[in-house]
Amino acid sequence: MYVLGIDIGSTASKAVAMTMDKKIYAKAVVSHGTGAIGPKQVYEKILSESKLEKSELKRILVTGYGRFVFDDADSQKSEISCHAKGVLYLSPDVRTIIDIGGQDVKAILLNDKGMITNFVMNDKCAAGTGRFLDNMAKVLNVKTHELGALSEHATEVVNISNTCTVFAESEVISQLSKNVSVENLIAGIHQSVAKRVSSLVYRNGIVKEVALSGGVALNKGVVKALSEALKLEIIVHEDCQFSGALGAALFALEEIGQK
Amino acid sequence: MYVLGIDIGSTASKAVAMTMDKKIYAKAVVSHGTGAIGPKQVYEKILSESKLEKSELKRILVTGYGRFVFDDADSQKSEISCHAKGVLYLSPDVRTIIDIGGQDVKAILLNDKGMITNFVMNDKCAAGTGRFLDNMAKVLNVKTHELGALSEHATEVVNISNTCTVFAESEVISQLSKNVSVENLIAGIHQSVAKRVSSLVYRNGIVKEVALSGGVALNKGVVKALSEALKLEIIVHEDCQFSGALGAALFALEEIGQK
Ligand code: SF4
DSSP: OEEEEEEEOSSOEEEEEEETTSOEEEEEEESOOTTTHHHHHHHHHHHHHHTOOGGGEEEEEEESTTGGGOTTOSEEOOHHHHHHHHHHHHOTTOOEEEEEOSSOEEEEEEOTTSOEEEEEEEOSOOTTSHHHHHHHHHHHTSOGGGHHHHHTTOSSOOOOOOOSHHHHHHHHHHHHHTTOOHHHHHHHHHHHHHHHHHHHHHHHOOOSSEEEESGGGGOHHHHHHHHHHHTSOEEOOTTGGGHHHHHHHHHHHHHTTOO | OEEEEEEEOSSOEEEEEEETTSOEEEEEEESOOTTTHHHHHHHHHHHHHHTOOGGGEEEEEEESTTGGGOTTOSEEOOHHHHHHHHHHHHOTTOOEEEEEOSSOEEEEEEOTTSOEEEEEEEOSOOTTSHHHHHHHHHHHTSOGGGHHHHHTTOSSOOOOOOOSHHHHHHHHHHHHHTTOOHHHHHHHHHHHHHHHHHHHHHHHOOOSSEEEESGGGGOHHHHHHHHHHHTSOEEOOTTGGGHHHHHHHHHHHHHTTOO
């Protein structure tokens, strides 16, 4: 028997199937978030890829921004709790979690017992989020997932003075017209995200170890810039994208008495 | 003899030529703001249209966001001071000035002697500014200057839940795909500007009479929405676009001892 954790974000849905003894059995991600498509797709994807039958799932717990739109779940839980639980499963020493999602940025502070002691979220402003990177990539005519690799070829970091996504877009367009190198601009864009995110993190408090999760954690340029802004090393677990879904699966186990 | 006041904004430059006895002699506006073109263009335009000679100008005073880039001026003065002075020239009873520009929103509170007692500006975020309206117009495939008239045909106001320009754009696109009427969406967009601006104004304090200025004041839909949000009448002088330039001309007169 297994449990299933599903994390429905704003731009992607993730699922993790877990064994009764807390081992990851299967995972899946689809690039559709909340709405009709994402949750259904990721549910079907993990079932078909893992060859699991619905009858083998003892419990389904759903979390994330879009958790209220998925009817096949047995229960739901807040994304902050699931996120923290999932990150601690992957990296037990983490005390500060930074999550940069498609449309929001969260900072979570944990005590040495893994309890959430402070939390701050910015979901009102696109600056510093995945959406900021998407818009900049469009202006630069590259793909968002290429930004990280491209920034590795930067010879200097172009300062982007506007934090606002809208004004920063104009600034980047004007820099492009002056033939500033795309790679150097991307390094500046990553620095802009790092500035924005680090000010949120400082506001919330910061204790080592620090882990980054969320879709944007896959961008090595952002990780580097954020690590420089915070002046410390940042843990990026290869499964960090699944933190929320992992936490959801772990809570599902608890709910059926499987501690 | 005359004096000249020039107001170099982010998206437009305005000029006013004034007689020695404080009468408006000529005015001009060009849709280029700060940079090399705007100030030069508006200067040449007012000279050619009014048939004034440079030698007839006793003093040129420049204000606005781009005032540091114009070399032909004798002096310069902050936009807030010029703005307040210009608005009081047009409407002497005003105590609260709301200025919605291309890239910023300002609120100025005056005492009964016309002195500035409080001031707040948002120039870091595109929400609530002319830029917000420009972006929305683009999404709706209409011209910014058409928004006001179009909103008069609205049958209801569609609520735009996101304040952020970037997220509001996505929201409007998604509403369009559901065949929501463009006019009703525009009414919602104006309400969004009004919500954003009124919260800034309330923060700064509000005393009657209230005047609106800046390029966005020409949009009747925004004026209506803002008047509803603040629950009071708003003065929009037909020359309100020239407030800053007018104030600059008045200060130029003071500087040459013409009180
Ligand atoms: S600063 Fe820019 S990105 Fe942030 S809320 Fe305002 S408009 Fe949106």
